[in-house]
Amino acid sequence: MSALAHVPTPSGRATPLPPPRRGRHRLLPYLLLLPGAAWLFVFFAVPLLQLAAASLYDPSGSLSTGYALTWAFSNYPDAVQAYWPHFARSFGYAGIALVLALLMGYPLAYAIAQKSGRWKNLLLVCVVAPMFTSFLVRTLAWKTILSDNGWFVGLLRDVHLLAPDGRLLATPFAVILGLTYNFLPFLVLPLYASLERLDHRLLEAAGDLYANPVQTFRRVTLPLSMPGLIAGTLLFFIPATGDYINAELLGTPNEYMIGNVIDSAFLVRLDYPQGAALSFLLMAAILAVVFGYLRRAGTQEVL
Structure with a gap:
């Protein structure tokens, strides 16, 4: 400490160094955060x-007569009373799609992370490649595949898995399928990021302790992949709940989700109070589900 705090002079005397400027160093982290904080504040x-x-x-105002801030909190219960089936449908469709995605996505992520060998990068590209195409184009492609005169529906009819007059398009099945795929x-x-870091020695140790594959997965693989599992389910469920493109293109008004109602309120009916109230209610409902999920799963699992 003394050797660093003093500098020798030609006369042999040690000259003390000036103390560091702590104020500037303390402000530096806040200055680095300033652009991001300004961006979040403005946008x-x-x-x-x-x-x-x-x-x-x-709610009695309009674009022609003008809206006035009257603290009309009644907009919220009125919106819930009018459109609670759409809220239930949104969370129901997103939940079913999440279960289907887990049944397909977990084995896929595990195979890519642990079993793909030199094909790992190619398989990852195959997972990500559809996202290079517009969300709208991908959904329209499913509209073509599931059309009544398409090859897929024709094949299901030929093998008697679908009635001769049965259809897949404009049904809840089509909407859930679109959510799952997109x-x-x-x-x-x-999930891949968590499973790729899995230590094989732990799996071997479980086998040495006479654990069968099911027990190894339940006691070792699944707990170690929980951070990726929790992050993936949230990244899937949140946008799926607020989606409206799949219901718009692959369903009918009977399959419309709350996102379709919000879109119509702002852009068709020009009912801004109701659209804003529905948006806040959807955000509050999603936050409640997310916090409840994290509380049950344990926030330490995400870190």
Whole structure:
């Protein structure tokens, strides 16, 4: 400490170094955070406050007569009463799609991470490649595949898995299938990241302790992959719940989700108070589900 704090002079005397400027070093982390904080404030916080104000407008107003902030909290219970089936349908479709994605995505991520060998990079590209195409184009492709005169429906009819007058398009099945396909990479990639770091010695140790493959998966593989599993399920479920493209293109008004109602409120009916109230209700419901899920799973598993 003394050798670093003093500098020898020609006369042989030690001159003490000036103390470090702690104030500047303390401000440096905050200065580095300033651009990101400003971005979030301008493009997230301000629009969110404007949306909150819009949800409290007088519902009797319009674009022609003008809206007024009258603190109309009744917009929220009115929105729930009018569109609670769409909320239930959104969470139901997203939940079923998540289960299907887990049944397909977990074995796929495990195979790529542990069994693919030199084909690992190619398989990862195959998982990510559909995302290079527009979300809209991918959904329209499924509309063609599931059409009544398409080859897939014709094949199901030929093998008697579908009635001669049966159809897949414009059904809940088509909407759930679209959600599963479009958001599957968001589940597979975090799972792959966790499974790729799995230590094979732990699996071998489980075998040495006479654990069968099912016990090894339940006691070793699954707990170690929980960070990727939790992150993947959240990345899948949150956008799937608020989606409206799949229901719009692959379903009918009977399959519309809450995202379709919000889209119609803002762009068709121009009912800004109701659209804003529905948006906040959807956000609150998703946050409640996410916090409940993290509380049950344990937030330490995500770290």
